[in-house]
């Protein structure tokens with residue numbers, strides 16, 4: 001099926017990578033999400049809406065023992081190795097010309113996903129949709145969990161504040177603070193707030209979503225990012241950006257999140273820019289749902305966010321060759 | 328009680344018709360809704376807020392066997408017969424001068440309700456609030472369920488696309504596409520999307536509700552409908568327009584619906600135009616609620632939507648003769 | 655910790671008064687809320703965000719028998735005595751220079767809280783956030799529950815309509831109708847609506863919240879209140895203003911309330927005016943929650959509302975002396 005130009009961008013294709021990895025944080029279960037999201041019909045439904053899909057399977061990660069001495073950063077070698085492999089997988093998908101869909105796993109994976117994306121396409125914009133800023137440095141983090149530090153490894157401006165970490169020496173910073181926009185923040189550490197102010201990062205916390213509405217937030221997000229030229233967009237979507245009443249099966253839920261509709265709107269809007277080049281969908285953790293229904297709601301919301309990234313419209317679509325049957 | 332002119336339209340009166348009918352779709356239970364909605368206090372509460380009410384009881388439908396050969400359209404004779412009886416019942420209520428309240432039953436009943444309304448008052452506007460467009464032709468429908476085809480029988484413009492159906496020969500199309508507005512759509516078939524575009528129907532899908540807000544959606548809806556003169560408004564309200572977290576007891580729930588407040592706002596706004604001449608409230612199905620609480624929430628929301636149509640204001644009302652007791 | 659001037663008002667301090675009182679209404683349990691809200695970590699969390707806190711403990715109320723003859727007003731002596739004691743407690747806290755935090759208990763307590771606040775600081779503004787207007791006179795009330803009458807005792811303009819009640823002779827009216835704004839109303843008696851119109855009180859019912867959005871409602875609220883000069887603000891927050899899906903553990907829940915985010919936004923906005931001088935948080939009733947989770951959600955929302963009053967920002971805060979650790 002080729003889809004109507006007016007209804008969506010032509011020739012969309014998704015390259016799906018599963019990343020069953022959970023060691024950027026302490027809660028097991030999040031590594032099961034890639035297969036769950038596939039089982040919920042993601043690939044079929046993407047194809048039904050006219051998107052070409054190639055599934056690259058799951059990245060195989062090294063089985064590193066947690067043998068490093070307990071330090072500031074937990075499981076540093078496991079995360080360093082996993083994100084390196086993911087970076088390479090993402091580069092391969094981008095070489096094939098697809099929009100990357102990285103199904104996490106925890107949000108430390110964005111280190112590899114964004115690194116690989118930038119290695120393949122160069123200068124890019126990042127839209128980070130999350131309850132959390134995930135921008136602690138290894139030295140400012142209270143918990144030592146790398147999923148709360150991902151952006152610090154990637155930002156040029158923060159490198160003077162970063163300690164040398166052995167398994168991370170392969171990473172080259174690849175994002176400038178002015179190319180990063182946060183949406184959905186509502187649980188930000190003092191150190192993170194300090195960094196965001198220091199670097200002048202554009203933030204739409206839930207307060208700004210309340211104040212401006214999601215439509216204006218997305219308009220301002222895109223205006224801001226394209227003001228200095230149109231670059232490929234990397235959307236890093238933490239499912240905990242959405243309200244826990246909708247997506248409870250996640251490791252660090254925070255009250256007062258985006259509604260299902262706001263979450264979908266963000267994905268729709270970025271999908272319609274024609275610039276969306278890679279999407280992470282992370283932190284779905286089926287073991288954190290209290291009921292089967294809680295897990296289902298979380299997984300099906302994840303699927304709906306991804307469908308919206310690839311042109312699904314709530315008002316409907318039809319293929320251009322469609323003709324109504326005559327009596 | 329006579330109610331303050333400034334607080335609401337004078338002389339409002341509701342003529343209530345129950346339509347315990349479920350054969351426009353496959354799930355039993357929806358035929359129980361009229362009595363449930365009455366039992367939840369609709370009539371008393373309408374009277375308490377100063378509205379005159381006459382209950383015309385339930386329409387008695389023919390007990391047709393499902394004997395037609397299985398074709399494109401399921402239970403065509405049952406629906407054809409039921410909607411014809413309903414059309415006659417609605418005409419009788421309109422002759423008595425009431426605003427019609429049709430308690431469904433499934434949404435195929437709107438064929439009879441709108442037909443009867445137009446037969447009584449002539450040219451009218453239709454506001455269809457629903458997750459679905461219900462505008463498949465018998466030939467484009469995947470499922471053959473008539474509750475997903477209702478508008479196709481009523482629109483002048485679609486008649487060349489309609490096959491002859493024996494039990495439907497009594498119907499005369501009575502609505503022009505430019506007099507129809509949809510609100511709340513989020514699950515639209517390709518054929519339906521094709522028809523909506525072909526006919527240029529005004530649609531506020533959930534995307535537009537997100538973008539504009541419900542207040543502007545309703546302002547634009549009424550501006551659009553009254554631009555070519557003020558006509559009586561037929562509001563056809565499918566309870567599945569509202570989010571399933573609020574109204575789960577319905578046959579085809581779809582995530583990402585209207586909030587309770589948005590649903591009430593729509594009803595309030597149309598109630599205050601002074602043009603509301605008939606209301607359908609359909610697709611409440613008590614057998615589809617998982618719990619008693621789920622059914623209660625669905626039924627009480629249905630009641631609240633109807634109260635809002637008849638002048639209930641969240642900021643309060645008082646009769647004009649009210650005087651504060653003195654010590 | 656001293657907090658960044660740009661991030662929040664300097665030298666904020668909260669004086670917390672518990673008011674374990676339930677006799678302004680018929681449902682036991684609401685008297686347990688002050689200790690529950692403290693146990694949920696209110697004081698610690700206020701201190702963590704840089705607010706000085708003094709806990710004045712719980713007011714000890716007289717143990718009056720319900721011996722008055724059954725009249726229009728239930729438990730009039732108990733409420734008269736309790737609100738008098740609370741008024742004195744509030745005056746003591748204001749003399750110490752704190753922003754008062756009164757943890758109810760039922761909303762009849764606002765009689766004492768506002769009276770004491772005005773006795774200490776003089777002319778003030780009142781923002782009453784509630785599903786209900788609580789402005790019946792003893793003679794107009796259907797139920798006789800004083801928590802639905804609180805404002806009538808306090809408004810200068812209503813005094814000609816008030817009967818003499820023995821235990822209430824100590825009260826002096828202290829609020830003018832033009833200094834009062836309601837937010838969140840959706841269940842208003844005819845008598846209350848009559849009074850609101852008669853006195854021209856500024857009301858943002860849920861309809862206006864839907865129409866304008868909470869950001870504009872709060873902007874208009876503050877513009878209105880400060881148009882005749884900046885006065886200390888008394889925020890009287892009934893937890894039933896918030897939707898029962900979020901805060902179900904309350905005595906008189908009403909569908910269609912404020913979202914968690916809107917509730918927090920209201921508190922944030924008033925907290926940032928620099929004028930917030932006293933806050934009531936009332937009507938949390940743990941015995942009215944169906945489940946432990948329902949009670950937890952209600953209590954934690956109450957805590958979050960109070961944190962927002964005292965400068966918590968969803969986009970984060972950091973102390974001005976904070977420096978990022980260097981490698």
Ligand SMILES: [Mn+2]
Pocket residue numbers: 130131132238240241252283
């Ligand atoms: Mn997060």
Ligand SMILES: [Mn+2]
Pocket residue numbers: 107130132134147238283
């Ligand atoms: Mn994250």
Ligand SMILES: [Mn+2]
Pocket residue numbers: 457458459565567568579610
């Ligand atoms: Mn529907």
Ligand SMILES: [Mn+2]
Pocket residue numbers: 434457459461474565610
């Ligand atoms: Mn329908």
Ligand SMILES: [Mn+2]
Pocket residue numbers: 761784786788801892937
């Ligand atoms: Mn109250």
Ligand SMILES: [Mn+2]
Pocket residue numbers: 784785786892894895906937
């Ligand atoms: Mn209340």
